Amino acid sequence: MSSEALTSTGYIRHHLQNLTCGLQDGHFHCAHSADEAKAMGFWALNVDTLGVSLLLGLVFLYFFSRVAKSAAQGVPGGLQNFVEWVIEFIDSSVRGSFTGRSALVAPLALTIFVWIFLMNLMDLIPIDYIPFVTEQMGLSHFKVVPSTDPNATIGMAIGVFFLVIFYSIKIKGLGGFVGELTLQPFGKFGLPVNLFLEGVNLIAKPVSLALRLFGNMYAGEMIFILIALLPFYLQWTLSLPWAIFHILIVTLQAFIFMTLTIVYLDMAHQEHH
Amino acid sequence: MNINATLLGQTIMFAMFVWFCMKFVWPPIIAALDARKKLIADGLAAGERGKHDLELAAKRSAEVLREAKEKAAEIISQGDKRASEIVEEAKAKAEVEAGNIRARANSEIEQEVFRAREQLRTQVSAIALAGAGKILSREIDAKAHNELLEKLVAEI
Numbered sequence: 001m002s003s004e005a006l007t008s009t010g011y012i013r014h015h016l017q018n019l020t021c022g023l024q025d026g027h028f029h030c031a032h033s034a035d036e037a038k039a040m041g042f043w044a045l046n047v048d049t050l051g052v053s054l055l056l057g058l059v060f061l062y063f064f065s066r067v068a069k070s071a072a073q074g075v076p077g078g079l080q081n082f083v084e085w086v087i088e089f090i091d092s093s094v095r096g097s098f099t100g101r102s103a104l105v106a107p108l109a110l111t112i113f114v115w116i117f118l119m120n121l122m123d124l125i126p127i128d129y130i131p132f133v134t135e136q137m138g139l140s141h142f143k144v145v146p147s148t149d150p151n152a153t154i155g156m157a158i159g160v161f162f163l164v165i166f167y168s169i170k171i172k173g174l175g176g177f178v179g180e181l182t183l184q185p186f187g188k189f190g191l192p193v194n195l196f197l198e199g200v201n202l203i204a205k206p207v208s209l210a211l212r213l214f215g216n217m218y219a220g221e222m223i224f225i226l227i228a229l230l231p232f233y234l235q236w237t238l239s240l241p242w243a244i245f246h247i248l249i250v251t252l253q254a255f256i257f258m259t260l261t262i263v264y265l266d267m268a269h270q271e272h273h
Numbered sequence: 274m275n276i277n278a279t280l281l282g283q284t285i286m287f288a289m290f291v292w293f294c295m296k297f298v299w300p301p302i303i304a305a306l307d308a309r310k311k312l313i314a315d316g317l318a319a320g321e322r323g324k325h326d327l328e329l330a331a332k333r334s335a336e337v338l339r340e341a342k343e344k345a346a347e348i349i350s351q352g353d354k355r356a357s358e359i360v361e362e363a364k365a366k367a368e369v370e371a372g373n374i375r376a377r378a379n380s381e382i383e384q385e386v387f388r389a390r391e392q393l394r395t396q397v398s399a400i401a402l403a404g405a406g407k408i409l410s411r412e413i414d415a416k417a418h419n420e421l422l423e424k425l426v427a428e429i
Contacts (some may be wrong), residue, residue: 067302112300158284
Protein backbone atom coordinates (compact mmCIF):
# COMPACT_ATOMS: atom_id res chain seq x y z
CA MET A 1 0.00 0.00 0.00
CA SER A 2 1.04 3.53 -0.49
CA SER A 3 2.35 5.45 2.46
CA GLU A 4 -0.86 7.42 3.10
CA ALA A 5 -2.74 4.19 3.86
CA LEU A 6 -0.83 3.63 7.09
CA THR A 7 -2.99 5.96 9.16
CA SER A 8 -6.78 5.91 9.54
CA THR A 9 -7.13 9.23 7.78
CA GLY A 10 -4.89 8.03 5.02
CA TYR A 11 -6.87 4.82 4.68
CA ILE A 12 -10.12 6.72 4.34
CA ARG A 13 -8.71 9.21 1.89
CA HIS A 14 -7.19 6.43 -0.14
CA HIS A 15 -10.55 4.72 -0.42
CA LEU A 16 -12.31 7.88 -1.45
CA GLN A 17 -9.96 8.61 -4.32
CA ASN A 18 -10.84 7.54 -7.85
CA LEU A 19 -8.32 6.20 -10.29
CA THR A 20 -8.00 9.43 -12.24
CA CYS A 21 -6.01 9.40 -15.43
CA GLY A 22 -5.29 12.28 -17.72
CA LEU A 23 -2.76 14.51 -19.36
CA GLN A 24 -0.24 16.09 -17.06
CA ASP A 25 2.84 17.93 -18.17
CA GLY A 26 2.21 16.77 -21.70
CA HIS A 27 1.98 13.04 -21.14
CA PHE A 28 -0.83 10.68 -20.17
CA HIS A 29 -0.65 9.01 -16.80
CA CYS A 30 -2.71 8.14 -13.73
CA ALA A 31 -2.73 10.22 -10.59
CA HIS A 32 -1.17 8.79 -7.45
CA SER A 33 -2.79 11.20 -5.03
CA ALA A 34 -5.82 13.40 -4.67
CA ASP A 35 -3.76 16.54 -5.26
CA GLU A 36 -2.33 15.14 -8.45
CA ALA A 37 -5.84 14.19 -9.64
CA LYS A 38 -7.09 17.68 -8.89
CA ALA A 39 -4.23 19.20 -10.80
CA MET A 40 -5.33 17.36 -13.94
CA GLY A 41 -8.38 19.63 -14.16
CA PHE A 42 -11.51 18.83 -16.08
CA TRP A 43 -9.98 16.85 -18.91
CA ALA A 44 -9.24 13.74 -16.95
CA LEU A 45 -11.08 10.44 -16.71
CA ASN A 46 -11.99 8.37 -13.67
CA VAL A 47 -11.00 5.10 -15.28
CA ASP A 48 -12.43 2.97 -12.45
CA THR A 49 -15.88 4.60 -12.61
CA LEU A 50 -16.03 4.36 -16.39
CA GLY A 51 -14.69 0.81 -16.49
CA VAL A 52 -16.93 -0.64 -13.80
CA SER A 53 -20.07 1.09 -15.04
CA LEU A 54 -19.33 0.04 -18.62
CA LEU A 55 -18.82 -3.54 -17.48
CA LEU A 56 -22.05 -3.52 -15.46
CA GLY A 57 -23.98 -1.95 -18.33
CA LEU A 58 -22.70 -4.65 -20.67
CA VAL A 59 -23.63 -7.38 -18.18
CA PHE A 60 -27.15 -5.92 -17.98
CA LEU A 61 -27.53 -5.63 -21.75
CA TYR A 62 -25.99 -9.05 -22.37
CA PHE A 63 -28.44 -10.93 -20.19
CA PHE A 64 -31.47 -8.90 -21.20
CA SER A 65 -30.74 -9.02 -24.93
CA ARG A 66 -30.09 -12.75 -24.68
CA VAL A 67 -33.57 -13.18 -23.30
CA ALA A 68 -34.95 -10.70 -25.85
CA LYS A 69 -33.44 -12.72 -28.68
CA SER A 70 -34.92 -16.02 -27.53
CA ALA A 71 -38.08 -14.55 -26.02
CA ALA A 72 -40.90 -16.92 -26.80
CA GLN A 73 -44.49 -16.91 -25.78
CA GLY A 74 -44.20 -20.46 -24.46
CA VAL A 75 -43.27 -21.52 -20.94
CA PRO A 76 -40.36 -19.28 -19.84
CA GLY A 77 -37.17 -20.67 -18.32
CA GLY A 78 -35.25 -19.39 -15.28
CA LEU A 79 -33.40 -16.38 -16.71
CA GLN A 80 -36.32 -15.44 -18.94
CA ASN A 81 -38.62 -15.61 -15.96
CA PHE A 82 -36.43 -13.25 -13.99
CA VAL A 83 -36.01 -10.80 -16.86
CA GLU A 84 -39.73 -10.82 -17.55
CA TRP A 85 -40.43 -10.24 -13.89
CA VAL A 86 -38.16 -7.15 -13.92
CA ILE A 87 -39.68 -5.90 -17.17
CA GLU A 88 -43.22 -6.28 -15.90
CA PHE A 89 -42.29 -4.45 -12.72
CA ILE A 90 -40.82 -1.55 -14.74
CA ASP A 91 -43.74 -1.63 -17.14
CA SER A 92 -46.31 -1.32 -14.35
CA SER A 93 -44.27 1.49 -12.74
CA VAL A 94 -44.21 3.38 -16.04
CA ARG A 95 -47.90 2.79 -16.64
CA GLY A 96 -48.63 4.05 -13.14
CA SER A 97 -46.70 7.30 -13.39
CA PHE A 98 -46.48 8.13 -17.08
CA THR A 99 -49.73 9.14 -18.75
CA GLY A 100 -48.52 9.79 -22.30
CA ARG A 101 -47.39 7.34 -24.94
CA SER A 102 -43.69 7.03 -25.61
CA ALA A 103 -41.45 4.27 -26.91
CA LEU A 104 -38.54 5.72 -24.97
CA VAL A 105 -39.69 6.07 -21.38
CA ALA A 106 -40.07 2.40 -20.49
CA PRO A 107 -36.67 1.24 -21.87
CA LEU A 108 -35.13 4.33 -20.29
CA ALA A 109 -36.62 3.41 -16.93
CA LEU A 110 -35.42 -0.18 -17.32
CA THR A 111 -31.88 0.92 -18.12
CA ILE A 112 -31.79 3.38 -15.24
CA PHE A 113 -33.15 0.92 -12.72
CA VAL A 114 -31.00 -2.08 -13.56
CA TRP A 115 -27.83 -0.11 -14.25
CA ILE A 116 -28.01 1.92 -11.05
CA PHE A 117 -29.00 -1.17 -9.11
CA LEU A 118 -25.92 -3.02 -10.35
CA MET A 119 -23.66 -0.03 -9.69
CA ASN A 120 -25.03 0.33 -6.16
CA LEU A 121 -24.73 -3.40 -5.62
CA MET A 122 -20.94 -3.12 -5.95
CA ASP A 123 -21.09 -1.53 -2.50
CA LEU A 124 -21.78 -4.94 -0.99
CA ILE A 125 -18.47 -6.37 -2.17
CA PRO A 126 -16.14 -6.31 0.84
CA ILE A 127 -14.45 -2.98 0.69
CA ASP A 128 -10.82 -4.04 0.30
CA TYR A 129 -11.16 -6.98 -2.08
CA ILE A 130 -11.06 -5.31 -5.46
CA PRO A 131 -8.71 -2.44 -4.48
CA PHE A 132 -6.31 -5.10 -3.20
CA VAL A 133 -6.40 -7.01 -6.49
CA THR A 134 -6.00 -3.87 -8.59
CA GLU A 135 -3.15 -2.74 -6.38
CA GLN A 136 -1.33 -5.94 -7.21
CA MET A 137 -1.88 -5.01 -10.85
CA GLY A 138 -0.15 -1.69 -10.25
CA LEU A 139 -3.09 0.67 -9.94
CA SER A 140 -2.72 3.02 -6.99
CA HIS A 141 -6.44 3.66 -6.45
CA PHE A 142 -9.63 1.89 -7.40
CA LYS A 143 -13.17 2.79 -6.38
CA VAL A 144 -15.53 -0.04 -7.20
CA VAL A 145 -18.86 1.72 -6.73
CA PRO A 146 -19.48 4.03 -9.69
CA SER A 147 -22.48 5.66 -8.01
CA THR A 148 -20.25 7.01 -5.22
CA ASP A 149 -18.52 9.07 -7.90
CA PRO A 150 -20.54 12.27 -8.50
CA ASN A 151 -19.42 12.16 -12.13
CA ALA A 152 -21.49 9.05 -12.73
CA THR A 153 -24.65 10.30 -11.07
CA ILE A 154 -24.41 13.80 -12.55
CA GLY A 155 -23.72 12.24 -15.94
CA MET A 156 -26.96 10.30 -15.81
CA ALA A 157 -28.89 13.24 -14.42
CA ILE A 158 -27.66 15.38 -17.32
CA GLY A 159 -28.92 12.72 -19.72
CA VAL A 160 -32.35 12.83 -18.07
CA PHE A 161 -32.26 16.64 -18.02
CA PHE A 162 -31.67 16.77 -21.78
CA LEU A 163 -34.56 14.41 -22.34
CA VAL A 164 -36.83 16.56 -20.17
CA ILE A 165 -35.94 19.68 -22.18
CA PHE A 166 -36.16 17.81 -25.48
CA TYR A 167 -39.64 16.46 -24.78
CA SER A 168 -40.85 19.75 -23.29
CA ILE A 169 -39.95 21.51 -26.53
CA LYS A 170 -41.16 18.64 -28.71
CA ILE A 171 -44.58 18.42 -27.08
CA LYS A 172 -45.27 22.07 -26.28
CA GLY A 173 -43.13 23.77 -28.90
CA LEU A 174 -40.34 26.17 -28.11
CA GLY A 175 -42.85 28.94 -27.37
CA GLY A 176 -44.82 26.75 -25.04
CA PHE A 177 -41.71 25.72 -23.15
CA VAL A 178 -40.45 29.28 -22.81
CA GLY A 179 -43.95 30.39 -21.88
CA GLU A 180 -44.06 27.78 -19.17
CA LEU A 181 -40.79 29.12 -17.80
CA THR A 182 -41.76 32.80 -17.89
CA LEU A 183 -45.54 33.28 -17.77
CA GLN A 184 -46.44 31.40 -14.63
CA PRO A 185 -47.26 31.45 -11.82
CA PHE A 186 -47.66 35.26 -11.74
CA GLY A 187 -48.60 36.15 -15.34
CA LYS A 188 -46.53 38.23 -17.76
CA PHE A 189 -46.01 41.15 -15.40
CA GLY A 190 -44.14 39.03 -12.92
CA LEU A 191 -41.77 37.70 -15.60
CA PRO A 192 -38.46 37.93 -13.73
CA VAL A 193 -39.92 36.26 -10.66
CA ASN A 194 -41.54 33.60 -12.81
CA LEU A 195 -38.29 32.90 -14.63
CA PHE A 196 -36.42 32.64 -11.34
CA LEU A 197 -38.96 30.29 -9.74
CA GLU A 198 -39.43 28.06 -12.76
CA GLY A 199 -35.72 28.08 -13.51
CA VAL A 200 -34.94 26.85 -10.03
CA ASN A 201 -37.68 24.31 -10.44
CA LEU A 202 -36.14 23.08 -13.70
CA ILE A 203 -32.54 22.99 -12.49
CA ALA A 204 -33.54 21.31 -9.25
CA LYS A 205 -34.62 18.21 -11.16
CA PRO A 206 -31.22 16.96 -12.35
CA VAL A 207 -29.44 18.28 -9.26
CA SER A 208 -31.75 16.45 -6.91
CA LEU A 209 -31.51 13.26 -9.02
CA ALA A 210 -27.73 13.29 -9.05
CA LEU A 211 -27.08 14.40 -5.51
CA ARG A 212 -29.65 12.13 -3.88
CA LEU A 213 -28.14 9.02 -5.42
CA PHE A 214 -24.57 10.20 -4.90
CA GLY A 215 -25.19 11.27 -1.30
CA ASN A 216 -26.84 8.04 -0.28
CA MET A 217 -24.24 5.80 -1.85
CA TYR A 218 -21.34 7.94 -0.69
CA ALA A 219 -22.59 7.88 2.88
CA GLY A 220 -23.11 4.13 2.74
CA GLU A 221 -19.63 3.63 1.35
CA MET A 222 -18.20 5.89 4.04
CA ILE A 223 -19.77 3.81 6.78
CA PHE A 224 -18.32 0.63 5.27
CA ILE A 225 -14.89 2.33 5.25
CA LEU A 226 -15.26 3.32 8.90
CA ILE A 227 -16.35 -0.19 9.86
CA ALA A 228 -13.29 -1.51 8.05
CA LEU A 229 -11.12 0.42 10.53
CA LEU A 230 -12.25 -1.86 13.37
CA PRO A 231 -10.20 -4.93 14.28
CA PHE A 232 -10.97 -7.65 11.75
CA TYR A 233 -12.68 -9.96 14.30
CA LEU A 234 -15.18 -7.24 15.24
CA GLN A 235 -16.00 -5.91 11.78
CA TRP A 236 -18.78 -8.37 11.07
CA THR A 237 -20.84 -7.15 14.07
CA LEU A 238 -21.37 -3.86 12.26
CA SER A 239 -20.74 -4.62 8.61
CA LEU A 240 -23.27 -7.46 8.47
CA PRO A 241 -26.27 -5.40 9.73
CA TRP A 242 -25.20 -2.44 7.63
CA ALA A 243 -24.84 -4.60 4.52
CA ILE A 244 -28.28 -6.11 5.06
CA PHE A 245 -29.74 -2.63 5.52
CA HIS A 246 -27.79 -1.48 2.50
CA ILE A 247 -29.54 -4.02 0.27
CA LEU A 248 -32.65 -1.96 0.89
CA ILE A 249 -30.89 1.32 0.11
CA VAL A 250 -29.34 -0.12 -3.05
CA THR A 251 -32.73 -1.10 -4.44
CA LEU A 252 -34.54 1.93 -3.11
CA GLN A 253 -32.14 4.46 -4.62
CA ALA A 254 -32.31 2.75 -8.02
CA PHE A 255 -36.10 2.76 -7.79
CA ILE A 256 -36.26 6.41 -6.73
CA PHE A 257 -34.00 7.53 -9.57
CA MET A 258 -36.16 5.60 -12.02
CA THR A 259 -39.50 6.81 -10.66
CA LEU A 260 -38.39 10.45 -10.56
CA THR A 261 -37.16 10.17 -14.13
CA ILE A 262 -40.54 8.86 -15.20
CA VAL A 263 -42.33 11.61 -13.30
CA TYR A 264 -40.12 14.35 -14.75
CA LEU A 265 -40.68 13.05 -18.28
CA ASP A 266 -44.40 12.84 -17.59
CA MET A 267 -44.37 16.48 -16.51
CA ALA A 268 -42.47 17.33 -19.68
CA HIS A 269 -45.23 15.63 -21.70
CA GLN A 270 -48.08 17.42 -20.00
CA GLU A 271 -49.36 20.86 -20.81
CA HIS A 272 -50.33 22.75 -17.72
CA HIS A 273 -51.37 26.35 -17.41
CA MET B 274 -13.66 13.28 -5.91
CA ASN B 275 -13.55 16.04 -8.47
CA ILE B 276 -15.75 16.74 -11.43
CA ASN B 277 -14.06 15.90 -14.71
CA ALA B 278 -14.66 14.50 -18.17
CA THR B 279 -15.91 11.24 -16.64
CA LEU B 280 -19.21 13.09 -16.54
CA LEU B 281 -19.37 13.27 -20.32
CA GLY B 282 -18.26 9.68 -20.67
CA GLN B 283 -21.03 8.56 -18.34
CA THR B 284 -23.63 10.58 -20.22
CA ILE B 285 -22.56 9.11 -23.55
CA MET B 286 -22.48 5.60 -22.12
CA PHE B 287 -25.91 6.14 -20.58
CA ALA B 288 -27.34 7.33 -23.90
CA MET B 289 -25.90 4.33 -25.74
CA PHE B 290 -27.25 1.86 -23.20
CA VAL B 291 -30.70 3.44 -23.36
CA TRP B 292 -30.62 3.39 -27.16
CA PHE B 293 -29.60 -0.27 -27.23
CA CYS B 294 -32.25 -1.17 -24.68
CA MET B 295 -34.90 0.71 -26.62
CA LYS B 296 -33.88 -0.94 -29.87
CA PHE B 297 -33.07 -4.53 -29.00
CA VAL B 298 -34.23 -5.37 -25.48
CA TRP B 299 -37.54 -3.80 -24.63
CA PRO B 300 -39.68 -4.35 -27.77
CA PRO B 301 -39.08 -8.10 -28.28
CA ILE B 302 -39.64 -8.93 -24.61
CA ILE B 303 -42.80 -6.84 -24.36
CA ALA B 304 -44.00 -8.40 -27.62
CA ALA B 305 -43.38 -11.87 -26.23
CA LEU B 306 -45.20 -10.96 -23.01
CA ASP B 307 -48.17 -9.60 -24.92
CA ALA B 308 -48.23 -12.66 -27.16
CA ARG B 309 -48.22 -14.93 -24.12
CA LYS B 310 -50.96 -12.88 -22.49
CA LYS B 311 -53.05 -13.31 -25.62
CA LEU B 312 -52.24 -17.03 -25.78
CA ILE B 313 -53.37 -17.53 -22.21
CA ALA B 314 -56.51 -15.47 -22.72
CA ASP B 315 -57.32 -17.48 -25.86
CA GLY B 316 -56.70 -20.71 -24.02
CA LEU B 317 -59.00 -19.70 -21.20
CA ALA B 318 -61.68 -18.63 -23.67
CA ALA B 319 -61.34 -21.95 -25.52
CA GLY B 320 -61.68 -23.81 -22.23
CA GLU B 321 -64.81 -21.85 -21.40
CA ARG B 322 -66.22 -22.57 -24.86
CA GLY B 323 -65.38 -26.27 -24.47
CA LYS B 324 -67.22 -26.36 -21.16
CA HIS B 325 -70.24 -24.73 -22.73
CA ASP B 326 -70.14 -27.18 -25.65
CA LEU B 327 -69.96 -30.05 -23.22
CA GLU B 328 -73.06 -28.79 -21.41
CA LEU B 329 -74.92 -28.50 -24.70
CA ALA B 330 -73.84 -31.97 -25.76
CA ALA B 331 -74.99 -33.43 -22.44
CA LYS B 332 -78.36 -31.74 -22.82
CA ARG B 333 -78.71 -33.03 -26.39
CA SER B 334 -77.66 -36.56 -25.49
CA ALA B 335 -80.28 -36.64 -22.72
CA GLU B 336 -82.89 -35.52 -25.23
CA VAL B 337 -81.81 -38.15 -27.76
CA LEU B 338 -81.92 -40.80 -25.06
CA ARG B 339 -85.45 -39.77 -24.06
CA GLU B 340 -86.61 -39.87 -27.68
CA ALA B 341 -85.05 -43.29 -28.16
CA LYS B 342 -86.83 -44.58 -25.07
CA GLU B 343 -90.14 -43.26 -26.33
CA LYS B 344 -89.57 -44.83 -29.70
CA ALA B 345 -88.60 -48.15 -28.15
CA ALA B 346 -91.77 -48.15 -26.04
CA GLU B 347 -93.81 -47.42 -29.16
CA ILE B 348 -92.11 -50.24 -31.06
CA ILE B 349 -92.73 -52.65 -28.21
CA SER B 350 -96.42 -51.79 -28.03
CA GLN B 351 -96.71 -52.15 -31.79
CA GLY B 352 -94.99 -55.52 -31.54
CA ASP B 353 -97.38 -56.62 -28.81
CA LYS B 354 -100.35 -55.61 -30.94
CA ARG B 355 -98.96 -57.42 -33.94
CA ALA B 356 -98.28 -60.53 -31.88
CA SER B 357 -101.82 -60.67 -30.57
CA GLU B 358 -103.08 -60.16 -34.11
CA ILE B 359 -100.96 -63.06 -35.32
CA VAL B 360 -102.23 -65.23 -32.50
CA GLU B 361 -105.84 -64.32 -33.40
CA GLU B 362 -105.23 -65.08 -37.06
CA ALA B 363 -103.64 -68.37 -36.21
CA LYS B 364 -106.53 -69.25 -33.95
CA ALA B 365 -109.02 -68.50 -36.72
CA LYS B 366 -107.02 -70.49 -39.23
CA ALA B 367 -106.77 -73.42 -36.85
CA GLU B 368 -110.50 -73.39 -36.28
CA VAL B 369 -111.14 -73.45 -40.02
CA GLU B 370 -108.65 -76.28 -40.44
CA ALA B 371 -110.19 -78.18 -37.57
CA GLY B 372 -113.59 -77.79 -39.22
CA ASN B 373 -112.19 -79.15 -42.47
CA ILE B 374 -110.58 -82.09 -40.78
CA ARG B 375 -113.75 -82.86 -38.89
CA ALA B 376 -115.79 -82.74 -42.10
CA ARG B 377 -113.37 -85.00 -43.86
CA ALA B 378 -113.40 -87.48 -41.01
CA ASN B 379 -117.21 -87.45 -40.93
CA SER B 380 -117.47 -88.23 -44.62
CA GLU B 381 -114.95 -91.04 -44.25
CA ILE B 382 -116.89 -92.45 -41.38
CA GLU B 383 -120.11 -92.32 -43.47
CA GLN B 384 -118.38 -94.10 -46.31
CA GLU B 385 -117.08 -96.73 -43.93
CA VAL B 386 -120.53 -97.20 -42.45
CA PHE B 387 -122.05 -97.52 -45.92
CA ARG B 388 -119.44 -100.05 -46.96
CA ALA B 389 -119.93 -102.08 -43.80
CA ARG B 390 -123.69 -102.00 -44.35
CA GLU B 391 -123.20 -103.26 -47.93
CA GLN B 392 -121.01 -106.07 -46.68
CA LEU B 393 -123.41 -106.91 -43.91
CA ARG B 394 -126.29 -106.96 -46.38
CA THR B 395 -124.45 -109.32 -48.71
CA GLN B 396 -123.51 -111.57 -45.87
CA VAL B 397 -127.00 -111.50 -44.38
CA SER B 398 -128.49 -112.43 -47.76
CA ALA B 399 -125.97 -115.22 -48.15
CA ILE B 400 -126.81 -116.51 -44.69
CA ALA B 401 -130.48 -116.22 -45.41
CA LEU B 402 -129.96 -117.98 -48.70
CA ALA B 403 -127.97 -120.66 -46.98
CA GLY B 404 -130.63 -121.00 -44.26
CA ALA B 405 -133.43 -121.05 -46.78
CA GLY B 406 -131.49 -123.46 -48.94
CA LYS B 407 -131.13 -125.84 -46.06
CA ILE B 408 -134.81 -125.60 -45.29
CA LEU B 409 -135.93 -125.91 -48.84
CA SER B 410 -133.20 -128.21 -50.10
CA ARG B 411 -135.53 -130.96 -50.07
CA GLU B 412 -138.37 -129.25 -51.82
CA ILE B 413 -136.94 -126.58 -54.05
CA ASP B 414 -134.32 -126.76 -56.70
CA ALA B 415 -131.75 -124.13 -56.06
CA LYS B 416 -131.58 -123.35 -59.66
CA ALA B 417 -135.27 -122.80 -59.96
CA HIS B 418 -135.45 -120.37 -57.13
CA ASN B 419 -132.16 -118.60 -57.59
CA GLU B 420 -133.81 -115.81 -59.52
CA LEU B 421 -136.22 -115.20 -56.72
CA LEU B 422 -133.48 -115.20 -54.13
CA GLU B 423 -131.39 -112.75 -55.99
CA LYS B 424 -134.37 -110.40 -56.17
CA LEU B 425 -134.68 -110.74 -52.46
CA VAL B 426 -130.99 -109.93 -51.96
CA ALA B 427 -131.32 -106.84 -54.06
CA GLU B 428 -134.30 -105.81 -52.03
CA ILE B 429 -132.45 -106.02 -48.73
